[in-house]
Amino acid sequence: MATDVGSSSRTGRNLRAWGVAGLFMLPALALYALFVLFPIVQAARFSLFDWNGLEALDKFIGLANFERALADPVFLGAVSHNAFIVILSLAVQIPFALGLALMLNRKFRGRAILRLIFFAPYVIAEVITAIVWSLLLQPNGLAEHLLTAIGLEDAYSPWLADTDTVLIALFFIITWKYFGFHMILLLAGLQGIPREIEEAAAIDGASRWQGIRYVTLPLLGPTIRVSVFLSIIGSLQLFDLVWVTTRGGPVNFSNTMAVYMFDRGFVRFQFGYGSAVAVILFLICFVLALAYQRWVLRRDTEGATTYG
């Protein structure tokens, strides 16, 4: 909402505006402080102690927990697995979702059904997805039976049980679960693009491909950027699916930062160390999110905001 700018009592008005805004924000701010800021501060505090959650919080060890995490090959492996999932998501999942969105944006029979089918996996809870896929992929499961039925029994191997293939298999499950979400997001973006612009391009002699490349995609930019952002953050926080299917195994080959944090904190009761890992995870997400907002989403957010 545009405010009227440049009047003489600008500062006074700003103050009053802030006061009113502050009053409206107070309940939300209080909740935010209690349930978001306070735990973050607590985690940061715990991360400086050697603490098992039971004894008194008195073994202050400075940054030793952080040094330990950054020197632990298992944690560094987990970071690299997260990076791997981020890159694959951006390289495979989003283009795939975009292709489907472009296809489903055209008018044809059965379009609504297809949209529904593609979106359905996203509605299923992550834990259920994980359980179902581990059942499908396990030896003697549906995957093996299907491949055997079409004469490809050699193509089957227990992918989730193999250190070489477990990450790819997990990425496949993640993609299955989330492409529908990105597809719907992009589809919504596509429907916000006025038909006339594309028609004008067509009249000007643009081919179908040129229309997409030079008209549709640039106009879809803001949506794609949001989609990419959600995909990055989701990949960095990946937990449920991995914990249920493989628990980070075999031997940490599918470990992620969040799985590592949970295992060290809640399974091995190293709450100090687990907190340090949580802080690192938080910092990575926070810095990435800020940088993304600052440099990538800036144009999009600027267009939506007015300054007084």
Next chain:
Amino acid sequence: MTSRWRLLSVMGVMALMFSACSGGGATTSPSAAASGAPSAAPSEAASPSTAPSEAAAPVTITWYHIQNNDPGLSLWKALADEYMAAHPNVKIDIQVNENEAFKTKLTTLLQQGDVPDLFQTWGGGGLRQQVEAGLVKDITADIASWKDTINPGALGMYQVDGKNYGIPFDLGLVGFWYNTKSFTDAGITTPPKTWDEFLTTVQTLKAKGITPIALAGKDTWTGAFYWAYLAVRNAGQAGMEKAVVSGDWSDPAFVKAGEQFKQLIDLKPFQKGFLAAPWDGAGSGAAAMATYNGAMQLMGQWLPGTVNANSGGSRAMGEGLGWFPFPAVEGAAGDPFDGLGGGNGFAVGKDAPPETVDFLHYLVSLDAANRWGALNSGILPTTNGSEASTTDPMLSLVLEGRAKAKFVQLYLDQATTPELGGAINEAVATLYAGTGTPESVAQAINAAAGQ
């Protein structure tokens, strides 16, 4: 951090825990072994309670236990009622919690310094932490007159630096469960007694096209049983106690344990996809055994129940199963009958009224133990002389093995800390996943213990 995480934490940790619940099969009525008159309680109890309870002031004992299902739930309640009837001044406030809920609850209570008078403990490192925090009462003197009525191996798990801080009421043992049909099909008539014979058995089964071993590689504590048992064999009681207490795991016996486990791993004895197999549920090690896709499994006394649950109704409780103790290792320092296991017990809180120990004595009296045994619920009582009360053939096999064991090493994650236990599980997994060596495993464990 969504709320789903909290649920998951419960689910996840639950899967890692050894709640000895083989369930089912309990047909004997709890009252069968119980005498009619509650006041005629433990026969062997030269109970010190009769005198002070005459005109004693009323006391309340808060008691936290985790037998939240029948038949155990009712038995504990009956025992408490009987005790209260015999001691009118004592009121017992029973707080029943599910296993995981109890851990959370107890942690909170202990952090507040609000220690229950009598509460569930698994002994070992967890109890040691509570003792070191000054939360648990030293009951060495209080139990001196009757501590010999308790299985000494089990009692030892609840000692810290030679002093008693808890009393066991249950001790189970890990051992090899096997499908008798698979052994018959392979022409194996007697279960292997030594590690070399065991390796031969594996080869014989393999030659017949039978998958020798079901392993639940996703739940890494199952694979760690092999290493732990071989460590017990090679290091012996003295070596294990030294490592557990001092945190020095540099003994060459621990490399040796890895080497012997590696001999087995090199035979490729495990079922297809074992690295992703959980210990329970679809695709699990137990399911593999239930469907004869694995002739043997190294597991605790709860396995018959798990196999039954994962067989899709095809196998009754204990049907077609046999048990043999972990094989001896020739020339190793440890006693060949030493065991690996764990169970349940009670610790007495620091501010507990003196009557608490007396009540605890009643809970582990021969009468109470016999009533527990007769339930065949998977709780294997630790009061001497109660062994015969367990009539389930599977559990009796385990009890036979336990009777031979002079020393039972508590599960390593309970004997040490969850932290070191996790590191051991993780390190041993590198061995059977093919990324580690016996040396690297021992080094990783020693490094984790030193942290």
